[in-house]
Amino acid sequence: MTSQLPDRAKIVLEVIKGRRSIRDFHDGEIPDEHLRLILEAGIWAPSGSNLQPWEFVLVKDRNLLEKIKLFSPGLFGRPATIIIICINRKISERAGKIGELMSLMDISMAAENIMLMAYALGIGSCPVASFNKIAVKELLDLPAHVEPALIITLGYPKELPKPPKRRSLEEVVHVDRF
Amino acid sequence: MLTDSNRKLIENPHFKLLSFLVSSARGCVDEPVLYGSLRLIDAAARLMDIMEEEGLINDDLIRLRELIKEKMNLIMHDEASFVEFLDYISQELARIVKKANSERTN
Numbered sequence: 001m002t003s004q005l006p007d008r009a010k011i012v013l014e015v016i017k018g019r020r021s022i023r024d025f026h027d028g029e030i031p032d033e034h035l036r037l038i039l040e041a042g043i044w045a046p047s048g049s050n051l052q053p054w055e056f057v058l059v060k061d062r063n064l065l066e067k068i069k070l071f072s073p074g075l076f077g078r079p080a081t082i083i084i085i086c087i088n089r090k091i092s093e094r095a096g097k098i099g100e101l102m103s104l105m106d107i108s109m110a111a112e113n114i115m116l117m118a119y120a121l122g123i124g125s126c127p128v129a130s131f132n133k134i135a136v137k138e139l140l141d142l143p144a145h146v147e148p149a150l151i152i153t154l155g156y157p158k159e160l161p162k163p164p165k166r167r168s169l170e171e172v173v174h175v176d177r178f
Numbered sequence: 179m180l181t182d183s184n185r186k187l188i189e190n191p192h193f194k195l196l197s198f199l200v201s202s203a204r205g206c207v208d209e210p211v212l213y214g215s216l217r218l219i220d221a222a223a224r225l226m227d228i229m230e231e232e233g234l235i236n237d238d239l240i241r242l243r244e245l246i247k248e249k250m251n252l253i254m255h256d257e258a259s260f261v262e263f264l265d266y267i268s269q270e271l272a273r274i275v276k277k278a279n280s281e282r283t284n
Binding site: 023066067070071072073130131132134135164165 | 188193194197198200201202204205209213217220251254255
């Protein structure tokens with residue numbers, strides 16, 4: 001198994017470094033089996049106290065998607081589908097005061113899993129935080145304790161943007177002391 | 179079920195712009211300061227889409243709109259260039275206005 005590790009690490013790094021935020025999509029439906037794999041990647045994210053406070057609303061209906069777009073200034077292009085990652089407050093509050101912050105971390109890790117799996121399947125994605133939460137909650141008939149937190153757009157990319165600048169390891173890594 | 183009038187409303191480009199503006203107004207309360215500029219320049223491009231549908235646009239404005247769509251994502255990775263781009267768009271719009279004025283007086 002150990003001898004396989006470098007190859008596996010290479011693939012993981014390629015997927016992590018290759019993913020881009022895609023804001024321009026080709027038309028084309030995503031097969032259901034791929035959507036299932038993408039969502040499965042989401043539920044395997046780490047979660048504080050293993051509470052898994054996430055709920056995923058998959059929007060495939062074009063009409064509904066267009067309505068959500070009306071209230072989502074940060075949503076660019078015409079994605080084939082979107083996943084709205086929500087926080088279930090009835091679950092997150094079990095973690096006490098830290099539950100609010102922890103649930104955000106949990107859904108963020110789920111979102112990254114989702115986007116990496118999408119990339120591995122040749123599907124582009126973009127996380128969108130700029131949307132009107134109240135309007136989206138109304139459109140999706142979400143119960144009061146379920147808060148929409150992040151939209152992930154999914155679709156086939158028209159082009160892959162160049163890698164954005166990254167702060168270097170030397171700048172951001174502090175060994176033993178800041 | 180959507181009634182015909184509801185469907186017409188949500189497909190109406192003016193209504194789409196209206197929804198964008200209202201959502202942006204709320205979003206800007208919590209978002210980075212420069213996102214206000216992003217939403218406004220995005221709205222300008224969307225307004226030019228409507229002007230095109232209504233036959234109220236010329237080649238200069240089409241070029242300006244395409245430039246906005248191409249460059250507005252600069253905000254994601256290069257804020258200084260984004261601001262320079264806003265300056266450029268402002269100057270180009272002034273040139274269009276100046277040209278229109280001189281065409282009228284000639």
